[in-house]
Amino acid sequence: MADIASTTTPSRSWYKRNEIALTPWLFLLPGILFFALYVIIPIFQSFWISFHEWDGLGEKTWVGTAHYERLLGGDRKFQVSFWNNIKWLFLYLLAIPAGLFIALLLNQTVRGIRLYKSLFFFPFVISQVVVGLVFSWFYLPNDGLFDVMTGWFGIDIKGGVLGNPNTATYGIIAAGLWPQTAYCMILYLTGLNAVDPEQVEAARLDGAKGHKMLWYVILPQLKPATFIAFVVTIIGALRSFDFIAVMTNGGPFGSTRVLSFYMFEESLSEFGFRMGYGAAIAVVLFFIMLFFIAYFLYSMYRDEKGAR
Numbered sequence: 001m002a003d004i005a006s007t008t009t010p011s012r013s014w015y016k017r018n019e020i021a022l023t024p025w026l027f028l029l030p031g032i033l034f035f036a037l038y039v040i041i042p043i044f045q046s047f048w049i050s051f052h053e054w055d056g057l058g059e060k061t062w063v064g065t066a067h068y069e070r071l072l073g074g075d076r077k078f079q080v081s082f083w084n085n086i087k088w089l090f091l092y093l094l095a096i097p098a099g100l101f102i103a104l105l106l107n108q109t110v111r112g113i114r115l116y117k118s119l120f121f122f123p124f125v126i127s128q129v130v131v132g133l134v135f136s137w138f139y140l141p142n143d144g145l146f147d148v149m150t151g152w153f154g155i156d157i158k159g160g161v162l163g164n165p166n167t168a169t170y171g172i173i174a175a176g177l178w179p180q181t182a183y184c185m186i187l188y189l190t191g192l193n194a195v196d197p198e199q200v201e202a203a204r205l206d207g208a209k210g211h212k213m214l215w216y217v218i219l220p221q222l223k224p225a226t227f228i229a230f231v232v233t234i235i236g237a238l239r240s241f242d243f244i245a246v247m248t249n250g251g252p253f254g255s256t257r258v259l260s261f262y263m264f265e266e267s268l269s270e271f272g273f274r275m276g277y278g279a280a281i282a283v284v285l286f287f288i289m290l291f292f293i294a295y296f297l298y299s300m301y302r303d304e305k306g307a308r
Contacts, residue, residue, distance in 0.1 A: 099184025
């Protein structure tokens with residue numbers, strides 16, 4: 001009877017047997033293909049181009065590691081761009097505690113809180129180019145609001161904030177912090193909505209309040225939001241092209257260049273069309289970004305492993 005049943009019952013196809021495992025991959029396949037086509041393959045192409053001299057149109061000429069030797073051997077523009085990126089990295093991270101503070105302030109049940117949330121959210125929805133233009137007007141010498149306010153205290157910045165090589169980079173970073181703080185605030189507001197109220201109530205019963213409640217109860221539950229805030233802020237600091245292009249165009253005297261802007265200058269501006277050298281700068285920027293993201297991914301993995 002068993003043999004008869006086996007011969008009469010049609011065997012299920014391979015897809016039917018693996019349908020549950022395969023269906024998610026079928027939905028993911030278009031996204032994976034586009035990601036590979038527009039992200040993964042161009043990364044490897046950048047590596048390959050960085051070993052060539054190329055103007056973007058003609059034949060590529062193999063030069064080996066010559067571009068990297070030039071970068072690390074004393075390219076003054078690269079050194080200025082690199083250290084400006086370090087400044088961006090450390091100062092841009094101020095957006096995370098600032099966003100957390102504003103989120104805690106706005107996570108209250110008071111009258112008009114929706115209006116306050118909208119006002120703090122506003123910088124995030126406007127273009128970075130618009131933010132750059134607004135701050136350029138804000139920093140105008142003599143007529144700008146910042147110059148007027150500093151004049152009240154007898155502070156005079158020669159050439160204005162953006163016209164002085166010693167202050168221009170910090171002025172641009174301050175402009176970038178405005179929308180980035182709003183973005184971190186949104187992340188933390190979302191995270192605060194997911195905080196377990198039972199844990200908060202239990203901590204209150206144990207006498208926890210103020211900074212102890214924040215440090216031992218609230219912040220551990222905001223780790224996913226903090227991780228995303230760190231990653232997005234670091235990426236934003238390393239690709240801070242828009243603000244520099246709009247506010248100073250790399251000046252004064254090249255003092256506000258960062259790696260992304262220097263890459264553009266070498267590759268696509270009127271100064272050169274040196275695609276190979278621009279690709280080498282892009283590779284260096286890629287590895288800096290990869291280092292920070294890998295570190296935070298490892299830290300999060302280690303924390304989750306320790307919590308099991």
